[in-house]
Every structure is written in structure tokens, then in C-alpha cells.
Amino acid sequence: MDSVRALIVDDSSVMRKIVERCLRQAGVDLKQVLEAGNGAEALSVLQGSAVDLILCDINMPVMDGLEFVKQLSGVANAKGVPVVMITTEGSEAHVVQAISCGAKGYIRKPFTAEQVKEHVIPVLAGKS
Amino acid sequence: MKSMTDLLAPNGSHENWIPLMQVAAREVFELMLGCKLTVPETVNDTALEVTSMVGLAGQLCGVLSVRCDEKTATLMTSKMLGVSVDTVGPEAQDALGEICNMVAGNFKNKIAGLGDGCMLSPPTVITGTDYDLHSLADSPGLELRLLFEGMPLNITLQIHS
Numbered sequence: 001m002d003s004v005r006a007l008i009v010d011d012s013s014v015m016r017k018i019v020e021r022c023l024r025q026a027g028v029d030l031k032q033v034l035e036a037g038n039g040a041e042a043l044s045v046l047q048g049s050a051v052d053l054i055l056c057d058i059n060m061p062v063m064d065g066l067e068f069v070k071q072l073s074g075v076a077n078a079k080g081v082p083v084v085m086i087t088t089e090g091s092e093a094h095v096v097q098a099i100s101c102g103a104k105g106y107i108r109k110p111f112t113a114e115q116v117k118e119h120v121i122p123v124l125a126g127k128s
Numbered sequence: 129m130k131s132m133t134d135l136l137a138p139n140g141s142h143e144n145w146i147p148l149m150q151v152a153a154r155e156v157f158e159l160m161l162g163c164k165l166t167v168p169e170t171v172n173d174t175a176l177e178v179t180s181m182v183g184l185a186g187q188l189c190g191v192l193s194v195r196c197d198e199k200t201a202t203l204m205t206s207k208m209l210g211v212s213v214d215t216v217g218p219e220a221q222d223a224l225g226e227i228c229n230m231v232a233g234n235f236k237n238k239i240a241g242l243g244d245g246c247m248l249s250p251p252t253v254i255t256g257t258d259y260d261l262h263s264l265a266d267s268p269g270l271e272l273r274l275l276f277e278g279m280p281l282n283i284t285l286q287i288h289s
Contacts, residue, residue, distance in 0.1 A: 011250065014223045017209055018160070059229075059248060088233025093244040108237070109230045110159040 003031035004124065005050065009042040009065065010057040010086070019055050019086060019116070026117035028124070039068025043075060050077040053124060056103075058087040058094065069101040082123040086111065142287055145239075146270050152235035153274065153283055156227060161207040165274045165281065174280055175257045178221070180228035183249035188242055190287040191263050192232040194224065198255075200279040225251030231283065263288070
């Protein structure tokens with residue numbers, strides 16, 4: 001697998017660090033990790049940087065994760081970039097909503113590094 | 129998974145939710161911190177000066193809070209991040225807020241039909257013990273007293289029907 005530039009979007013800096021650690025434990029070769037505290041910040045980050053993978057929370061201030069994913073279609077640097085949601089919102093309705101907005105994967109908090117691996121590796125390989 | 133109606137006791141109390149709260153908390157600590165919570169043999173009313181709260185709104189309205197002391201919050205953070213306790217700084221509040229958020233989310237996801245109809249607020253963290261909390265809760269709160277690495281950890285759910 002090629003080196004990956006990842007964007008991690010979560011209003012908790014602790015959770016962003018945990019997600020990064022889980023990606024490394026999952027065997028993802030991270031070339032660069034960019035962070036944002038909400039959807040609006042993430043869109044701003046993507047104006048100046050291209051990434052290969054986005055991991056995104058749903059419940060965030062300013063702009064939530066679902067709205068962020070909806071707006072990604074208009075961002076050149078996000079074309080074809082897979083998004084995996086990582087959130088406490090675990091209902092089927094939320095999963096369906098996230099997928100319909102364009103997310104390729106969905107991980108419920110709390111989670112393990114193994115679960116991150118199960119959901120992220122197929123997405124990076126284009127199998128999901 | 130049981131429905132919200134199934135889990136209501138005949139007297140309208142929510143005591144049947146306590147085991148679900150306990151499972152929700154245990155899962156968060158085992159998966160995210162690699163630690164098992166235990167139940168204390170005796171209950172001591174020690175001052176717990178760090179409080180994290182998450183509001184619930186929708187079909188279930190209320191406040192779920194997690195309380196511990198600063199030393200416990202620091203140890204939790206070090207376990208979450210996989211770093212030494214000596215390196216933990218102000219992110220301990222962020223970590224406790226995220227733990228509270230995950231316990232609340234995991235709890236509501238265990239009650240059928242509640243996941244869609246109950247939203248969570250971002251967590252709020254209070255440090256100190258000299259405060260009064262006035263919530264709109266109109267039923268007796270549910271309280272779980274647990275131990276994290278031998279140190280007290282209280283989880284309460286106050287419900288506004």
C-alpha cells in the first residue's frame with residue numbers, strides 16, 4: 001500500500017491522536033496527517049492540501065460531519081477521496097444517512113485498532 | 129437490544145437502565161483504555177473534582193455525567209493516548225469529555241429506537257467541587273459507582289421525562 005495522506009476531523013484533539021495511532025497500528029503507512037476540529041476547518045484544510053483518506057466525526061460544532069461530507073463534492077482536492085465516519089452516533093439511520101451523503105465506511109465509538117483496520121484498509125484498496 | 133418501553137419499570141422509574149449504563153461504561157473503558165472497571169465493595173463519598181457532562185435531547189432528555197478526581201482523569205488520559213502520566217497536560221479535560229460522550233452514545237445505542245431519536249450535546253467539563261447543578265430532571269437520577277484502577281468513578285444519569 002502506498003503512503004497515505006490522511007485528514008482526521010474531530011472536535012476532540014485526544015480522539016484525533018487516538019485515530020492516528022489506530023491507523024498506524026492498522027499498518028497504514030502515513031506520509032502526512034492533517035487535523036481539523038470541525039467540518040468548516042476541514043474544508044479550509046482541503047483548499048490547500050490534497051489527501052488520500054478522510055476520517056470524520058459526526059457531532060461537531062460549527063459544521064457537523066454529515067454536512068462536511070455533503071460539501072466535499074465541490075472540493076477539487078477531495079475528488080474520489082474516501083471518507084470513513086467515526087462517531088458515537090451508532091443507529092442504522094445515521095449509517096444510512098452517512099453512506100447516502102457519500103461516506104465509504106462507518107466506525108462506531110468506542111472502537112479498537114482492529115476495527116479501524118477492518119474498515120479503512122478495504123476503503124483504501126478501493127474495495128468498499 | 130430492548131426497547132425504551134420494555135426497559136421502563138412498572139413504577140415509571142428507569143432502574144432497569146443501570147445495567148445498560150454499566151455495560152456501556154465497561155465497553156468504553158475496555159476498548160478505548162484497555163482497562164476493566166470494577167464495582168467497589170464499599171462506597172466512600174470522596175470529593176471528585178472533575179465532572180464531565182453530556183446532554184441528551186429528544187425522546188430521552190437528561191444529562192449523563194462522569195465524575196472522578198484529577199489523578200484519575202490524568203491516568204485515564206495516559207491510558208487513552210498510550211503515554212506516560214507525566215506527559216499528560218490540559219488534554220485530560222478533553223479526554224474525560226470524550227469518555228463521557230462515548231458512554232452516553234454507547235448507552236443510548238443499546239436502547240432500540242433511541243439512537244435515532246436522541247441527540248447528544250458536545251461535552252462540558254467542570255473542575256472543582258464548589259458548585260450546584262440545577263437540571264430540569266424530574267425523576268431520581270441513576271447512579272453507578274465504579275472503580276477505575278482502584279480509584280472512584282461515578283456515572284450518573286438524570287432524566288427529564
